[in-house]
Structure formats: C-alpha cells, structure tokens
Amino acid sequence: MPSQRDVRNRIASVQNIRTITRAMEMVAAARLRRAEQRIEALRPYAHALRRLTRQAAEAAGAVPSLPILTPHDSVQRVALLLIAGDRGLAGAFNSQIVRAGVAAGREHEAEGIQTLYFAAGRRPASSLSFRGLEPAAAFTGFSDRPSFVDARRIAERLMAAYVDGEVDRVDVFYNGYISPITQVVRRERILPVHEAAVIAGVGTEHDTLEEALSGEHKPGPKPLVEYEPDPDEILGRLVPDYVEVSIFRALLESTASEHGARMTAMRNASENAAVLIEDLTLEMNRARQAAITQEIMEVVAGAEGLG
Structure with a gap:
C-alpha cells in the first residue's frame, strides 16, 4: 500500500x-465563440458566390472549355486534402480525419487509382508521415485562426495540380461543426468543379438550409440577368474564387470543430x-x-x- x-x-x-x-x-470556449462568429460572417458571402456561380453556369449553357472546368478523360490520380489541427488534446478530432482520409486512399488504391495526400495542419501531416504516406504538400501554423490568404495558398496549389495534370480529382476531408460536442467528418468534391455541388446542383445539408432561408427555390418568376462580359468569362473568374471560398469555409469549420472538441x-x-x-x-x-x-x-x- x-x-x-x-x-x-x-x-x-x-x-x-x-x-x-x-x-x-x-x-x-472563448476561441470557439470567435470561430462561430467568423463562420456566420462568411456564410452570406459564400452563399452569394455559390448562387452567382450557379447562375453563370446556367446562363453559359455548356461548361466552358477552361482548364479548371474541363474534366479529365480518366481518373488516374486523386488528391485528398486532410484538414485538421496543429495541436492535440482535442479528443478524436485529428485522428478521425486521418482515418477517413487513409481509408478513402486505400479504396482508391484497391481500384487502381493513385492517391496523393495534402495536409492542412501539423497533426495530419505528421500522422501521414508516420504511416509512410508522405504528403505532397503540408500547410501548417494557422489552424487556430486561419485567414483567407491561407485558403488561397492551398487552393492555388490544388488548382495548379489539377490544371497541370498532376491529379485528376480533388476531395477535401474536414470536421464539420455542428455543436461544441458534435463534429461530423465531411468529404466534399472540390475539383473538377463540374462535379461539385455548385454546378452539378447537388448541395450539402448546409447549402439546402441556406437556399431554403434565402428563398432561392421559391416558385414564381425569376429576374432576367444580363451578363457583361459574357457568362463564360464571368464563370472563369468566379470558379477560382469559389474554390478558394470553399476551402476557407472548410478551414473555418475545422477551426470551430477543433475548439469545440x-x-x-x-x-x-x-x-x-x-x-x-x-x-x-x-x-x-x-x-x-x-x-x-x-x-x-x-x-x-x-x-x-x-x-
């Protein structure tokens, strides 16, 4: 004794x-409240950009022949962006993202598709390296308070990889914030854009809720919009912004989830x-x-x- x-x-x-x-x-708790406020502040802009991009795509008719909009003939390599935190002591916040990403990569490998990993956060980067899955690029040091510049840096790297033919598809994994005690692993298609929700017309639960609140799908006549310049050029300008905002939104959701966890x-x-x-x-x-x-x-x- x-x-x-x-x-x-x-x-x-x-x-x-x-x-x-x-x-x-x-x-x-204090940081969580600020993260929630940032998400609330981004939602109107993200929703308006999504709506404008969808309207421009509908006005353009066929998808323009832009590199970022042009789907590749076959899917040989897939990029998986894992968004988590720089620090631990957050329960299963980091590990569940790594497990989901690695499981998806194994499924692709079983289908004969090569997987290329990207990591946003020190924890997913170190976990991938420990498993022998060295990430092609790691973005660290901003998980507590990500900025739009960080999202743009990640988006530019992923868009360049897609346009240069380094990858044929890009998916992102992150913790979606529901409440301080509930975080859900989400997987979203970022590239090619024609398979994403913005043009394919298939939104997430949050998009459906936002559209319901905004009344976008209410019955009745819709306003006639004239585009200057033509919708193809406008769509070419909006799509990169849409990818950047989508990644920024995922970063903010992940930050709020991290603080809640x-x-x-x-x-x-x-x-x-x-x-x-x-x-x-x-x-x-x-x-x-x-x-x-x-x-x-x-x-x-x-x-x-x-x-």
Whole structure:
C-alpha cells in the first residue's frame, strides 16, 4: 500500500492537472465563440458566390472549355486534402480525419487509382508521415485562426495540380461543426468543379438550409440577368474564387470543430480529475486510519507487556 505522502503527492499532481485543463477549457470556449462568429460572417458571402456561380453556369449553357472546368478523360490520380489541427488534446478530432482520409486512399488504391495526400495542419501531416504516406504538400501554423490568404495558398496549389495534370480529382476531408460536442467528418468534391455541388446542383445539408432561408427555390418568376462580359468569362473568374471560398469555409469549420472538441475533452478531463481526487482522498484517509489503528495496537501491546 502506498504511503500517505505518496498519495498526497498524487493528489497535488492531479489538482495541478485539473487547474490546467480548466484553463484550457475556458480558452477553447472563448476561441470557439470567435470561430462561430467568423463562420456566420462568411456564410452570406459564400452563399452569394455559390448562387452567382450557379447562375453563370446556367446562363453559359455548356461548361466552358477552361482548364479548371474541363474534366479529365480518366481518373488516374486523386488528391485528398486532410484538414485538421496543429495541436492535440482535442479528443478524436485529428485522428478521425486521418482515418477517413487513409481509408478513402486505400479504396482508391484497391481500384487502381493513385492517391496523393495534402495536409492542412501539423497533426495530419505528421500522422501521414508516420504511416509512410508522405504528403505532397503540408500547410501548417494557422489552424487556430486561419485567414483567407491561407485558403488561397492551398487552393492555388490544388488548382495548379489539377490544371497541370498532376491529379485528376480533388476531395477535401474536414470536421464539420455542428455543436461544441458534435463534429461530423465531411468529404466534399472540390475539383473538377463540374462535379461539385455548385454546378452539378447537388448541395450539402448546409447549402439546402441556406437556399431554403434565402428563398432561392421559391416558385414564381425569376429576374432576367444580363451578363457583361459574357457568362463564360464571368464563370472563369468566379470558379477560382469559389474554390478558394470553399476551402476557407472548410478551414473555418475545422477551426470551430477543433475548439469545440478541445473544450469538450478538457471538460471531461477536469471531471475525471475530480473523480480521481475523490478516490485518492479516500485512499489516503484509509491509509491514515490504518496507521492510527496500527499505532493503537502497538500501544496496547506495549501496555500489556508491561503489565
């Protein structure tokens, strides 16, 4: 049985850890609120850009013969962008993205399709390297507060890979933010754009909700729009912006999910620490009672020996 001093030292250590986890929980909660505000601020712009791109595509009729819009003849190589965090202590936030991406890569390999990995965040980059799947490019250092410049840098690299024929398709994996305790792994097609939701007309649940709120699909006459210059040229300008905004939105969703996951993980750690402190306190009390009982027995034995 450990001594009272050992148990007391363990209690002090657990109390220090609980202090740290509580502080990390409060920091994550504050950052989560700011991340939620950034998502709310981006949604009107992202929805308007999606709507304009879809309208320009409908006005253009056939998809223009632009490199970024032209689908490749066959799919030989697929790029998978895994978006996660730079730090840990967030439960399964990072690992579930890596597992989903690696599982998708194995499916492609089974079909004879080569997989090229891209990572946004130190955790997915290091996890891929540990598994022997060295990423073609890693973007790190901004998971706590991503900027549009970061999204543009990632989008330019992916669009260049697609236009140059390095890859034939680009999918992105990220944690979609639902609530502080719920994050859902999402997989979205970014390139080729004609297979993405913006032109294919197949939106995600969030797009459907936004369209319902905006009334885009309400019955009735629609306004007549005249394009200057022609819709093909406008679409060529909008599509790169759409890819950049889509990646930026995924980064913001991932950031909010990370803060929510870390806040939940730190709260659970604090609660577990409190339970452990209670158990250790009970163990220390038992050890003290056993020591007192032993001392009493020794006194009584000594008194009987003298008598």
